[in-house]
Amino acid sequence: MERESRALRTVDLLGVTWRSFFIQASWSYDRMQSLGFAFAFAPVLRRLYPDRSERAERLVRHMDYFNTQPYLASFILGAAARVEEERARSGDTAADPGELKRTLMAPLGALGDSFFWGSLKPFSAVIAVIMLLAGTWWSPILFLAVYNLAHVGLRAHMVFAGYATRGDVVALLARYNFPGLARLFKVLSLVLAGTIAGTVSAWAPPFHPPVPVNGAVLTAATIALVLVMSHLLRVGGSPVKLMLGLAAICLALAMGGLG
């Protein structure tokens, strides 16, 4: 095959997209997603390097240390595919996507962690938990739908976006505004978390606390308990320790005739 005619096809990028869902299958402390990147990138190298030894050499290059947020790794995979394609077509062996990968993985890691783990996930969870406490049995389906509508939609698009923009993060941010959306979801998550505590008197059975007090007293006590627990977490408590403490308090209340 002539070098100039080496070009990626849509099917190659679709192959990368499919394999990107496995990028963390061999996650380890020292190389993190390195093997996963090489695995996901294989369809690109298969197309661009018909010669086995050249392809093997490129595979080794793509087994370098790599770690980023797994969903946004797709953007880097697409960008690296574009640079690798240019390298294969020009024959310029000095050109290498390694530098691009190293440049993009930290900022996209921070961006993705903040958006997907730190805001979209709690936002979806808080909505679903509210619906569950209101007595909706299909809240797990709601949780999966809210989260994956954004997750799968973005992830399917990221490889192609990375390829089209050659890894232009500014263009990515202009299109999606991840920091702004993260702030919005965090605000809404906090408000809805507060709503969970404020609506305790209307929780559906079996979640309604079995204590013989009226709604206003129960709500006030609940909000106070949340604030105390939040403060304890702030001064060094852990969820496990607080859970044990809560169990001990419940035992004391039950022994005192409450509950």
Next chain:
Amino acid sequence: MTQVLAAALLGGLVGLDRTALGQFMVSQPLVAGPLMGWVLGDPLTGLLIGGVLELVWVLDMPIGTFVPADSTVAAVSATAIAVIGSGGTMRMPAVGFSLLLTTVMAPVTMFADHLMRQRNARLPEFAAATTGVTEGRIAAAHLAGLVAFFLKSFVLCLILVPAGIVALTWFLKLPAVAHRAMRLFVTLLPLLGVAVAARKLSVRTLDRYLVIGCAVGAAGVLILSAPVPVAAAVAAVAGWLGGRVHGT
């Protein structure tokens, strides 16, 4: 024994979603719990367990080398212990005790995860063995990681579930006061979830958005007798407007 094996198998499969495969959030307690319950014929118990655990662990983020507590194993094991161990009776006390039991085992699940990720470091060496790197070797080495992740959750469930059932049998023989305590414990756990979420989403204990949510939610259900989802929707709009005013 068949039920324990089914629980361990499901734990292993759903556990893949945590890190190794897809991350569609099927491994979150809110989904994994009812899924386990459904397999064992009692989805409501799983829904209870998943629902109260969800917010406690949702913001434990896998950033860098930090490996969070395995909330999937906790939810799946707790559901299996509660369903199999209680035989469908005394649901709430059994749920409370199972939750407590599996949560205190969180450090064990983190240690197992840590060990497995250390062992995964050998996989790139396998891919680059003396015969040279090939696409096939990379795929084999990489996908071997899936087996390791599956086995970690499978073995943890296989140990935790039978041990938990024995402990639950013992617990159910305790006086009624212990059962009442566990029933109360389950109903208060969502509040711990709220506290954990508030702690991780804001640097302030009295965060204004949390307060808006509490106030609007309480006013909605206590004064206006609004359904919880309606109160939540109004609170969300109020919070959004508040955020716009303060430029957040």
